[in-house]
Every structure is written in C-alpha cells, then in structure tokens.
Amino acid sequence: MKVLNVFFSVTGNTKKIALQIEKTIRAQGHEVDTIEVNKNTDKDDLDFLDYDFVFVGTGVYIWLPPQEMINLWKNLQKKYVKSGDIKSYAPRRVNKKAVTYCTFAGPHTGINEATAVPEFLGQILDHLGFEVVTEWFFEGQFNSNDSFYTQFNTKGRMGDITGRPNEDDLRRVDSMVSGILNV
Numbered sequence: 001m002k003v004l005n006v007f008f009s010v011t012g013n014t015k016k017i018a019l020q021i022e023k024t025i026r027a028q029g030h031e032v033d034t035i036e037v038n039k040n041t042d043k044d045d046l047d048f049l050d051y052d053f054v055f056v057g058t059g060v061y062i063w064l065p066p067q068e069m070i071n072l073w074k075n076l077q078k079k080y081v082k083s084g085d086i087k088s089y090a091p092r093r094v095n096k097k098a099v100t101y102c103t104f105a106g107p108h109t110g111i112n113e114a115t116a117v118p119e120f121l122g123q124i125l126d127h128l129g130f131e132v133v134t135e136w137f138f139e140g141q142f143n144s145n146d147s148f149y150t151q152f153n154t155k156g157r158m159g160d161i162t163g164r165p166n167e168d169d170l171r172r173v174d175s176m177v178s179g180i181l182n183v
C-alpha cells in the first residue's frame, strides 16, 4: 500500500506524532511519503489521489488548524474542482482511506475546542471520495516561554499535560496505526 503522511507543526508536537506514524507504516511493510507542510508548500506539492491511505494532522490554534494549513487546503480544493476530481455527490473511490488527527491542549473546553480541526482536514478527502475512517486527538503541551500559555499545561480541562505527547502517546500511536492500516 502507498501511504501519504502530511502534517503541519508549529512547535513540534504534531511532528512527534507524524514521525511515529511514518515509522509504524514502514515497519508494517508499506511505502510512505511524509510531507511537512510549511508556508511555502504549494497545492502541486501533493496529490492525495496518488495514495491508497492518507494521514493528516496539525496542532489546534484558536479552535482551528494553523492559517498556513487552511490556505493550502483551500488551494487544494480549487485545484481538484478545476481538475474535475471533486464531483457532485462526492462519489466514493475504492480503497482510498484516510485518518485525520490533531494535537491539542484543551485548557478551556477540553476536546470540544479541538473537534473542528480533524473535521476540517478530512473534508477535502471526503470531497474526493476517500473514506475518512476515524479522527484522532492527542494532548500536546504548550511549548512557550510565556507563562500566560504554560500555566495551561497544568490548569486546564485535560489535567496535567506537561511533556505530552510523551512515550506512552507514541506507543499508542504505534498501536493505532498498526491497527488502522488493516481496515
């Protein structure tokens, strides 16, 4: 199986998850292309339709993906509408599957402030006819020198998220990726 592993990570938390995803996909004997999105990433740098399985993740920034990722997704939508690959009714494509995920801190409303992110990321794939099999959420601490932010690593709805994602989270990722590739 050919797998695409796309992520955007401002402070490194999502990158930890994405690198574990890549490692597990390889260990399971599949081919994987990992693309770390940055502000210069262009819509022509990736084509979901070249792949059987797609993983996409970002951090949560005021309830949404980072602006760079939103811009890229809008440009990809335009590209696939123009090419005719996004069709009315979004007919399903055989053996095209995806998982979307985010890392989040959830200090105020917990997982509620993160749910829009995997939903948003998945819509481009759903529009193309992929089955978005599931959405994953991983705690990610605030990496900052500003105590306004770091106070939320211990004072928030998710409890103490210091050091997350940690080794236990990465073991969980390994186990979940191994499972989901068999869907």
Ligand SMILES: Cc1cc2nc3c(=O)[nH]c(=O)nc-3n(C[C@H](O)[C@H](O)[C@H](O)COP(=O)(O)O)c2cc1C
Binding pocket: 008, 009, 010, 011, 012, 013, 014, 015, 058, 059, 060, 061, 062, 063, 064, 103, 104, 105, 106, 107, 113, 114, 139, 140, 141, 142, 143, 144, 149
């Ligand atoms: C400016 C800023 C805004 C954030 N906004 C939210 C938010 O609205 N909800 C949330 O759950 N986490 C929020 N976070 C926490 C990040 O989503 C979390 O640390 C994530 O793991 C960062 O991922 P990244 O390092 O891969 O970009 C915010 C972090 C920063 C620095």
